[in-house]
Amino acid sequence: xxxxxxxxxxxxxxxxxxxxxxxxxxxxxxxxxxxxxxxxxxxxxxxxxxxxxxxxxxxxxxxxxxxxxxxxxxxxxxxxxxxxxxxxxxxxxxxxxxxxxxxxxxxxxxxxxxxxxxxxxxxxxxxxxxxxxxxxxxxxxxxxxxxxxxxxxxxxxxxxxxxxxxxxxxxxxxxxxxxxxxxxxxxxxxxxxxxxxxxxxxxxxxxxxxxxxxxxxxxxxxxxxxxxxxxxxxxxxxxxxxxxxxxxxxxxxxxxxxxxxxxxxxxxxxxxxxxxxxxxxxxxxxxxxxxxxxxxxxxxxxxxxxxxxxxxxxxxxxxxxxxxxxxxxxxxxxxx
Amino acid sequence: xxxxxxxxxxxxxxxxxxxxxxxxxxxxxxxxxxxxxxxxxxxxxxxxxxxxxxxxxxxxxxxxxxxxxxxxxxxxxxxxxxxxxxxxxxxxxxxxxxxxxxxxxxxxxxxxxxxxxxxxxxxxxxxxxxxxxxxxxxxxxxxxxxxxxxxxxxxxxxxxxxxxxxxxxxxxxxxxxxxxxxxxxxxxxxxxxxxxxxxxxxxxxx
Numbered sequence: 001x002x003x004x005x006x007x008x009x010x011x012x013x014x015x016x017x018x019x020x021x022x023x024x025x026x027x028x029x030x031x032x033x034x035x036x037x038x039x040x041x042x043x044x045x046x047x048x049x050x051x052x053x054x055x056x057x058x059x060x061x062x063x064x065x066x067x068x069x070x071x072x073x074x075x076x077x078x079x080x081x082x083x084x085x086x087x088x089x090x091x092x093x094x095x096x097x098x099x100x101x102x103x104x105x106x107x108x109x110x111x112x113x114x115x116x117x118x119x120x121x122x123x124x125x126x127x128x129x130x131x132x133x134x135x136x137x138x139x140x141x142x143x144x145x146x147x148x149x150x151x152x153x154x155x156x157x158x159x160x161x162x163x164x165x166x167x168x169x170x171x172x173x174x175x176x177x178x179x180x181x182x183x184x185x186x187x188x189x190x191x192x193x194x195x196x197x198x199x200x201x202x203x204x205x206x207x208x209x210x211x212x213x214x215x216x217x218x219x220x221x222x223x224x225x226x227x228x229x230x231x232x233x234x235x236x237x238x239x240x241x242x243x244x245x246x247x248x249x250x251x252x253x254x255x256x257x258x259x260x261x262x263x264x265x266x267x268x269x270x271x272x273x274x275x276x277x278x279x280x281x282x283x284x285x286x287x288x289x290x291x292x293x294x295x296x297x298x299x300x301x302x303x304x305x306x307x308x309x310x311x312x313x314x315x316x317x318x319x320x321x322x323x324x325x326x327x328x329x330x331x332x333x334x335x336x
Numbered sequence: 337x338x339x340x341x342x343x344x345x346x347x348x349x350x351x352x353x354x355x356x357x358x359x360x361x362x363x364x365x366x367x368x369x370x371x372x373x374x375x376x377x378x379x380x381x382x383x384x385x386x387x388x389x390x391x392x393x394x395x396x397x398x399x400x401x402x403x404x405x406x407x408x409x410x411x412x413x414x415x416x417x418x419x420x421x422x423x424x425x426x427x428x429x430x431x432x433x434x435x436x437x438x439x440x441x442x443x444x445x446x447x448x449x450x451x452x453x454x455x456x457x458x459x460x461x462x463x464x465x466x467x468x469x470x471x472x473x474x475x476x477x478x479x480x481x482x483x484x485x486x487x488x489x490x491x492x493x494x495x496x497x498x499x500x501x502x503x504x505x506x507x508x509x510x511x512x513x514x515x516x517x518x519x520x521x522x523x524x525x526x527x528x529x530x531x532x533x534x535x536x537x538x539x540x541x542x
Contacts, residue, residue, distance in 0.1 A: 085505050122515070
């Protein structure tokens with residue numbers, strides 16, 4: 001949970017609203033095939049979730065929107081031309097291997113969508129990492145002809161260090177890439193909305209933004225356009241909002257969220273600098289998620305330790321009436 | 337081992353109820369890394385079975401009076417002694433396969449399987465039952481590895497023993513160690529569920 005004041009259902013509703021808006025843009029850009037892709041990922045996630053819950057003899061919670069969110073996130077991260085079986089594989093993996101294998105909702109140690117995407121990308125790299133142009137009429141068949149597909153703007157940008165995409169196209173997401181992760185304007189609005197609604201952690205988001213931003217400025221010699229390309233490509237901004245700030249894996253304490261954001265940012269930087277891999281943020285999120293959980297544990301035990309010390313200090317600072325009271329306090333402290 | 341130590345029970349435990357791979361999760365690292373297909377799995381189980389069997393056989397003569405720490409060192413020494421002629425033999429019989437085993441082949445000497453089998457039964461059972469347990473535990477391990485390798489090969493490459501079987505989709509991620517680890521986990525979970533189901537059906541029938 002990101003905020004103690006907000007219920008999990010409210011957070012999920014906020015996320016769902018934002019994801020639905022982004023899905024609408026994806027459908028506008030890529031047509032009915034994008035819609036079909038989103039329906040497939042959502043349906044597979046929901047049906048698999050219900051089947052797993054039945055098998056585990058757990059109650060189905062109508063207020064649990066996590067499968068819808070995972071399905072939509074996964075769909076938006078994919079190319080509009082991805083074969084349906086790749087989308088199904090990713091959704092199955094996200095629900096069965098990442099969510100239910102670890103004990104279901106709230107027990108995941110990885111973001112389901114990120115892990116599902118990664119698994120599918122490793123299984124079907126050709127289909128997952130080639131993209132159609134915006135407004136291309138895509139056939140409904142599972143496999144789209146390779147003639148209609150090209151490598152992503154991210155890949156070109158990583159290889160050449162420059163891009164021919166105009167500023168307006170970058171801001172509106174009209175470039176070769178995943179179908180719903182590149183609309184910068186919408187992502188900025190989504191980030192502000194979700195942070196304002198306390199549905200994602202502002203601390204984590206701004207820590208990542210600052211750390212990666214400083215790195216990008218130095219790496220691209222303070223060329224602001226390149227920095228913008230860097231943030232809009234490779235799902236970076238999308239990943240920072242929807243994957244690394246995901247309520248199911250993010251740490252609970254503020255200090256942990258800060259460190260978690262820093263760790264994610266460092267992972268992104270390392271992946272970008274040393275491997276030049278596309279979608280570095282997904283790998284970074286996968287690595288940082290378990291660290292976030294461990295940070296929470298450490299922070300809680302540290303807080304417990306501090307509480308204990310404060311209690312002892314408070315008792316010791318009171319004026320003691322007699323030796324018996326002193327002995328009582330010492331006994332209590334020992335028992336604690 | 338359960339309290340019932342009849343031959344049938346020993347065989348059943350070794351093959352099913354306490355299967356070294358699917359239930360006990362012993363020596364799974366080489367399986368995850370190497371058992372990508374049936375051919376590699378055959379090399380793996382041959383090397384493992386011969387090394388483990390002869391090491392355990394010789395180790396069974398070590399008297400109980402020797403302290404635990406020293407006993408463990410002696411098992412490892414015996415394993416190393418068995419390894420030398422076995423490595424020469426296997427390098428002659430299956431040179432490519434042994435090459436593929438890499439560091440995992442000598443590491444079998446210190447496998448948890450040898451320690452667990454030797455320490456759990458050597459001083460409680462007769463030589464005959466001990467041999468039976470070792471043989472069936474190894475068979476249980478080998479069968480599990482071969483089954484896992486076949487499933488992995490079919491899913492990852494769409495072949496079985498190198499023969500194309502026409503799978504419509506292949507999941508190449510299962511060829512990688514992380515994919516193998518996940519697959520092994522799911523097969524082990526399925527294996528345990530089937531065992532539980534059989535137990536449940538038997539209990540309701542009786």
